[in-house]
Amino acid sequence: MKIKSFFFTGLFLFISVACFGQEDSLTTATEVSRDSIAKERDYKPYNPLAPAKAAFYSAILPGLGQAYNGRYWKIPIAYAGLGVGIYFYINNDKEYDRYRDAYKARLAGKPDEFQGRITDDGLIRAQEFYQRNKEISLLVTAGIYILNIVDANVDAHLQQFNVNENLSLKPRMDYDRLAGKTRYGLSLNYSF
Template sequence: MKLKFVLFQFFFLLAVFATHAQQDSLSISSKTTTEKEIQQKENEPYNALAPSKAAFYSAILPGLGQAYNGSYWKIPIAYGGMATGIYFYLKNDREYNKYRDAYKNRLAGRPDQFEGRIATNGLIRAQEFYQKNKEISIMVTVGVYILNIVDANVEAHLRQFNVNEDLSFRPNMDYDALRGKTNYGLTLNYSF
């Protein structure tokens, strides 16, 4: 019950941070850009090392690449994912050790805490179950760590991508009156 409450709090806070970050990124500023600001943005040099720097920073310390990119709201997600994997690894390790010790005691002829309730085959199956869960927890933790590095790298690449108002990509529907069918497609428009 306590674990469910902690997980609920974690995901609630995660949703609050994500919503706040999304609102910040979607907010429309009333400031008009001047010709000088547009020219300055266009003249920024392409930094080819920014993606590799971000990936390196995230590899050294998870979340540091996200901080380098300015996406601070992703840092709790990275640490939360890794902390969840580590938590379940430690929990499954305790359970595995409990059943392993009981199995060793039973083989040595000493009494164990599951005597009369769980058969020897049940102790073996429990050890295998918790061993498998420990391995899955390690894979989840490593997967979140690798995803953290990839996210920092990709975001650094995308931050340098030219997102100009003159370039648009939108769906298009064209009604063919001769055949009576609608044609679907995508149009790419570039304004000079």
């Protein structure tokens, strides 16, 4: 009984020492290989807060997250999208106010700018049309603002991935001679 307990204790200690010794050597070898690979490929160190910062900056000021990511060419696109949405909102608001004022003037018995050309129902339909377009313009503007934030976040995430020219994804066709059919697929290739 004592021999078995000594044997198992000795075996346990031997395995423990062997495992810890390998872990230390593996850790140092892994750190050395990571450092050499990072220097070789000139990678930026991984920053887990970069996507959150980019999204926060874009939420504060549209386009600032794209500037943080170094994608300066996206800033005019973000402002053009927001500008177009705001332009259509303002234009539809002016037209809505124009038809609403004409309808109010007609109800009060005063002359309006559409006298004789548009009926009362036409004025009501025009108000509803421009009100709906104004709301759609507001939704589109909010969507573009949110898309700006999402773009900055996703772009910051994607900058931290390994994009190497040796890694490729290509379509592939394979002719099966036995069945007489062509099989289609994708192949992921890595060149050393």
